[in-house]
Amino acid sequence: MKLYSTNNHHLSVAFPEAVFNSMPLDKGLYMPEHIPSLEQDFIQNIGQYSLAEIAFKVASALLKEAIPAPELRHLVQEAINFDAPLNRLDKNTYVLELFHGPSLAFKDFGARFMSRIMAYFLKDGEEVLDVLVATSGDTGGAVALGFLGVPNTRVTILYPKGKVSEIxxxxxxxxxxxxxxxxxxxxxxxxxxxxxxxxxxxxxxxKRRLTSANSINISRLIPQTFYYFYAYAQLQKQGKDKVVFSVPSGNFGNIAAGLLAQKMGLPVKQFIAATNANDTVPRFLESGIYQTRPSVQTYANAMDVGAPSNWVRIMDLFNQDREQLLEKVSGYTYNDEQTLQAITDIYTRYHYVACPHTAIAWLALEKYSSEHPDEAFAGVFLSTAHPCKFPDVFPQDIAAAIEVPPQVEELRSKAKHALAMETDFEAFKTYLLNR
Incomplete structure (x- = not known):
């Protein structure tokens, strides 16, 4: 597998280099030189395969010759050892639950796969790998659990003070x-x-061997394609073949993975980029002007991103052609008041508890459906985090309906260990050099 930089298509590197260096020297992001198309026979019969089998098939196509098949199969089975069930809420509305991994968030797909990819390529006696990650909420926990105890790695997580939930x-x-x-x-x-x-x-x-565990790293993006194929497999079993995905979007790695899956042959009618008040992309889709803004804090904190890194990948997938992009991607934005109302509406209508990110995805799907009343499709909104991670958001009656997993109670008995730091790069650099 060869990859190029989004800033220079003539720059070509092998997969291990892209994994360990994360970002090209020209500050672009790595993308596959060739996006393979999966066989139509596989797509047409995908309903007969398990998540692990689908993940191996997709990973094999993308990582051609980078990792031998037996090792890759073992890696996938170890990393993706939890389910991603598709729950039907009404005739044409489904929620894809991506929070059944150890950190209770969809980031487990990327973090667990990446940690095992890195462990596979790391050699005994090599310099310690310093993994750096910025988090607005869920990435940090997934990366921490994904890399915990992985030999020859050291993970540093930066998170904004007062802007993540207790859990x-x-x-x-x-x-x-x-x-x-x-x-x-x-x-x-x-x-x-x-x-x-x-x-x-x-x-x-x-002086340090640095890499990133954010979605700028291509090995985080690849496993996120798995659950789009798996969702389609579950729909196929129910006789559905037209699908619209509504994706809670912050740094835009999640929807970028879906678009990559579509380029590989997954039949998707439309993707919806559902954002909170950090609406850089919906504004661009509407006006054609891409202008980042400082991020603002919302209840959907994992989406509090004003300058989404992965947008360059999405534009690259569409050859910088906005008109072509608009044929496949719609965008909607919602504020905190609308988010809280949606949480109540979903619970009232379906007796289903949705986290703030999930509620925004549902709102966007409802909006898209209302604008396309004559079109038949299955609408799937992605549930990216377990609602127990946001206890202060829910009204009392909805909070009482949340089933809290055992690992959360165990977490609350642990002590917090974090070093406070200003937004001072020199202080951060000194910390990394002196540790």
Whole structure:
């Protein structure tokens, strides 16, 4: 598998280099030189396959010759060892639950796969791999649990002070071993900017072996394609073949993976980018002007991103052609008041508890459906986090209906260990060099 930079299609690197370096020197993002098309026979009969079988098939097509098939199969089975059930709420409305992994968020797909990919390529005696990750909520916990105890790795997680939930914070601050947390007095965009500065710093690159566990790393993106194929497989069993996916979108890695799956042959009618008040992409889709803004804090904190990194990948998939993009991607944005109302509406209508991110995806699907009343399709909105991670958001009657997993109670008994830091890159650099 060869990959190029979105800033330079003539730059070509092998998969291990893209995994460990995360970001090209020209500050683009890595994309596959060739996006394979899966056989039509596989797509037409996908309903007969399990999630693990689908994941192996997709990974094999993308990682051609990068990892031998037996090792790749074992890696996939170990990483993706939990389900992603598609629940039917009414005749044409479904929710894809992606929170059944250890950190209770969809980020487990990417983090667990990436950690095992890196462990596979790491050699005994090599320099310690410093994994840097910025998180607005769920990424940190998934990466922490994905890399916990992985030999020869050291993970540093930057998160914005006061802008993640209690459970999210404990998931990334209570692990110890090779996991370190930095509580940054700023926004997620500040955290992300500090990580990107680290990758561009010559002294750090010389003295530390740095890589990223954010979705800028191509090995985070690949496994996120798995659950789109699996959702379609579950729909196929119910006789459905036309699907619209509504995707809660912050850094836009989730929907980028869906679009990659579509380029590989997954038949998707439309993708909906559902955002909170951080509406950079919906504004672009409407006006044609791409203008980032400082992120603002919302109840859907994992989507509090004003400058989404993965948007360059999406534009690259569509050859920078906005008109072509609009044929496949719609965008809607919602504020906190609308989000809270949606949580109540979903519970009233379906007796289903949705986290704030999931509620926004449902709102966007409802809006799209109302604008296309004469079109027949299955509408699937992605549920990206377990509602127990946001206890302060729900009215009392809905909160009482949440089943809290045992690992959450265990988390609450642990102590928080995080180093407070200003949005000061030099302080961050010194920390990395002196540790």
């Amino acid at each position: 999210q914070e404990l998931q990334l601050c209570s692990n110890g071993q090779n996991i370190y947390a930095l509580e940054i007095d700023g926004t997620f965009d500040d955290c992300q900017h500090m990580v990107k500065q680290a990758f561009a710093d010559e002294e750090l690159k010389e």
